[in-house]
Amino acid sequence: MESRTVDDIFQDAIGRLDRAAEYADLDGEALERLRYPKAMLQVSIPVRMDDGSLKIFQGYRVRHDDTRGPTKGGIRFHPNVHPGEVKALAFWMTCKCAVAGIPFGGGKGGVIVDPKQLSRMELERLSRGFIEQVADFIGPETDVPAPDVYTNPMIMGWMMDEYSKIRRRRTPDVITGKPIPLGGSLGRDDATGRGAYYCIKELERRRAWKPADIRVAIQGFGNAGQHVARLLHNDAYRIVAISDSRGGIFREQGLDIPRAIELKNQRASVSDVYPARSVCDCPICGCTECHCNPQDSAIGDVISNAELLELDVDVLIPAALENQITTDNVERIPASIVVEVANGPTSSDADESFARKGTLVVPDILANSGGVTVSYFEWTQNRSGYYWTENEVHERLRTIMVREFNTIYDLMTEKQIDMRTAAYTHALNRLSDAIEAQGTSRFFSNHIAHTPKETPTT
Template sequence: MSTSLLSDANRRLERALKYVKISEDASERLKFPKASLKVSIPVRMDNGSLRVFEGYRVRYDDTRGPTKGGIRFHPNVNMDEVQSLAFWMTFKCAALNLPLGGGKGGITLNPKELSKFELERLSRGYIDAIADFIGPDVDIPAPDVYTNPMIMGWMMDQYSIIRRQLCPAVITGKPLSMGGSQGRDAATGTGAFFVLAAMMQKFDKSPHETTVAVQGFGNAGSVIARLLFEAGYKIVAVSDSQGGVYCPDGLDIPSVQQFKNAARSVKAVYCEGSVCSIVENHQVLTNEELLTLDVDILIPAALENQITAANAADVQARYIFEVANGPISADADEILEAKGIYVFPDILVNAGGVTVSYFEWVQNRSGLYWTEEEVNQRLSRMMVTEADKIWRISQELAIPLRTAAYVHALDRLGDALNAKGTREYYVG
C-alpha cells in the first residue's frame, strides 16, 4: 500500500474544487481527518502465546452527522489506508445525501490464519480499545473486507457489555437476530447493480449484447455478478484473490457460486476455495489479465489501486463501475479519461452498503423493522436518484463522472461546513 494514498485521494478533491463555490475554510477542513486513533490489541492465542495486533479507527468528518464506515481485517491495513477510506466515505455519504460523515477502521492481520476463538477475542479486544471513540451518535462501524455479520455481532455485544446496556445502533451489518437489517449483506452489490442498470440505459445497449468482467468474486462482486447474470448480461470472467476464469461464451454464475461455496471449508470463518479452480471449459487467468480483457463493462470489486498508471493504457473496457473502494489511482484516471472510458466512481457505485447500514441504524433507533423488499425499494430509489444527478452534472459541466460525484458531494458538505461560520462571515 502506497504511503501517499491519502494524498492521491486529495487530488480528486482538488480537481472537484474548481467546479464548486465553497469557502476556503470548508475546503481546508476537508483535507484533514478530524480524529485518528491507533491502538494495540493483545490477544491470547489458542496455543497459549500472546500476540499484539495493531488496530485503527478514523473519524474523517462529522459535519453532516455521526461518522460511518467499515472495519476491515487485512495484512495491508495501515493508518494511511484507513484515513483514505474514511475520506472516501465522507464524500460517499454526502453524495447519497445521508445524514452521516465518513469513518473507517481496521486491524492489520491475515484473518485466515486465526481460529474462530482467536477472531472473537481479537474483535472484542478491538472494541475494548476503541469504545470511547465510537457510539450510536458518534461513530458507527460496519463490516468491510474479511469482516462479516458474526464479527459485527461480537463487536456490538462487547460494546453493550462495556456500556451495560443493549446498544444495537452502535454497529451495523449485524446478524438479523441481533438487530441487523434485511438486505444488508448483499447491499453493496445490489446497490451497484441498480446504478449500473440505470446508467447503461443511457447508452442504449441491451444486456444480452453486453459483456462483463468482475474482478473480486467476494461478497459484493458475487452479488452484482449474479444480478447481472439474472438480468441477461454476459459475464465472461470473474476472479478472486487466487486468480480467475474466463469463458468468451459466458459463465454460468450460479454454478460458479455453487462451486466456490462447496469448495470452502465449513470449519473456518473464511473460504478456502477459489473460482480459479474451475478449469473445465474455462481459461484460467490472473487478476491482472482480467483487468485488460476486451469487454464492455469492467467491475473492479477487490481492493485499492488495481488500475494504475502502469496498466491503465491496457484497459479495453468501455465502461468501468467501481464496486471496490479506490480501485483506480488518480494517475490512471487521466489515462482512462483520454481513452474515452466512462468511469462510474466508487463513492456512487458502492454506496449501497453504507445506505443500507444507514437504514439499519434508523431501524435500530426507531424499533421499526422493514422487509427486504422495502429495503431494496428504498435503496433503488436513493441510488438511482443520486446517480442521475451526478450524470447530469457530468454532462452539464463536461467533466468526468468521478469529478461530478465529488462536485455533488462538495455542494452538500460545503453548505454544512459554511453553516458553522466562515472567514467571510466573521470579517465580512
C-alpha cells in the same frame, strides 16, 4: 502496479478535491477542513492464542469528518492495513455519504492481521479485543462501524455484543451489518452490489443496451462482487470473467454465476469462517479432486487478476482492493465503462488516461454507496425499533441510487467533466453547505461590518 506508498493513496484521494473544487460552490475554508481527518486512534490488541501464547495486533480507527452526522465506515482485517490507507478510506466515506445524501460523515478502521490464519476462537477474541480498545472512540451518535474486507455479519455481532457489555446496555445501533437476529437489516447483505447494479441499469436505460450483448468482467468475488454478478446474470448480462485474491477464470460464452457462487462459497468444514476455495480452483483441466465436471459452465480458463483487467469487455467491475488500475496498466484496459465497486481501485493518473480514451468511470463514491446507504437504514431501524421488509429496503435504496446517479450524470454532461469529478463536485456542494452553516471566514470576517449599531434609548 506502479510503486506508491499507502500514504500516497491518501494524498491522491485528497487531490481529487482540488479538481472538483473548480466546479463546486464552496468556501475555501470548507475545502481546507476536509484535507485533515478529525481524529485518528491507534491501538494494540493483545490476543491469547489457542496454543497459550500471547500475540499483539495493531489496529486503527479514523473519523474523517462529522459535520453532516456521526462518522460511518467499515472495519477491515487484512495484513496490509496501514494508517494512510485507513485515512483515505475514511475520506472516501465522507464523500460517499454526501453523495448518497445520508446524514453521516466518513470513518474507517482496520487491524493488521491475516484472519485466515486464525481459528474461530482467536478471531472472536481479536474482534472483541479491538472493540475493547476503541469503545471510547465509537458510539451510536459518534462513530458507527460496519463490515469491510474479511469482516462479516458474525464478526459485527461479536463487536456489537462486546460494546454492549462495556456500556451495560444493549446497543444494536453502534454497529451495522449485523446478523438479522441481532438487529441487522434485511437487504444489507447484497446492498453494495445492488447499488452498483442500479447504476448499471441506469446506464442501460440511457444508452439503450441489450443486456445479452454486454460482456462483463468482475475483479473480486467477495460479497459485493458476487451480488452484482448475480443480479446482472439474472438480467442476461454475459459475465465472461470473475476473480478473487488467488486468481480468476474466463469463459467466452459466459459463466454460470449461481453455480460459480456455490463453488466459491464451499467451506472445508461447517466451522470455517471464510470460504476455503478460490474461483480458479476448478479450471477446465479434468481435475478429479474437486469432483467438478470440466464442462460445468461455472468453470473456465485460469487467468490472473491482472489479465482480467485487460480483457476486451464492455463493462469492467473492479470489486477487490484499492490501487488496482494505475499508469502501469491503464493503457491496456479496453473496457469502455468501468464501474468501481471497490474503494479507490483507480489512481488519479490512471483517471487522466481514461479521460483521454473516453472511458466512462462510474466512481466508487457513487457506485458502491449502496452499502453505507443500507447501513444507514439499519441504524435508523435500530434506533426506532421498527424494521422494514426486504422489498422496502430495496425500493428505498433504488430510489436513492437512481436519483444520485442521474444528478451526477447530468452534472457531468452539463459541465463537460468526467463522472468522478462530477461526483466529488456533488459531494462538495453538500459538505460545503453543512460546514458553512456553522460559520466560515466569509461570515466571521464580515461580522463587525454587518453588526447593527445599538439604537440609543430616549
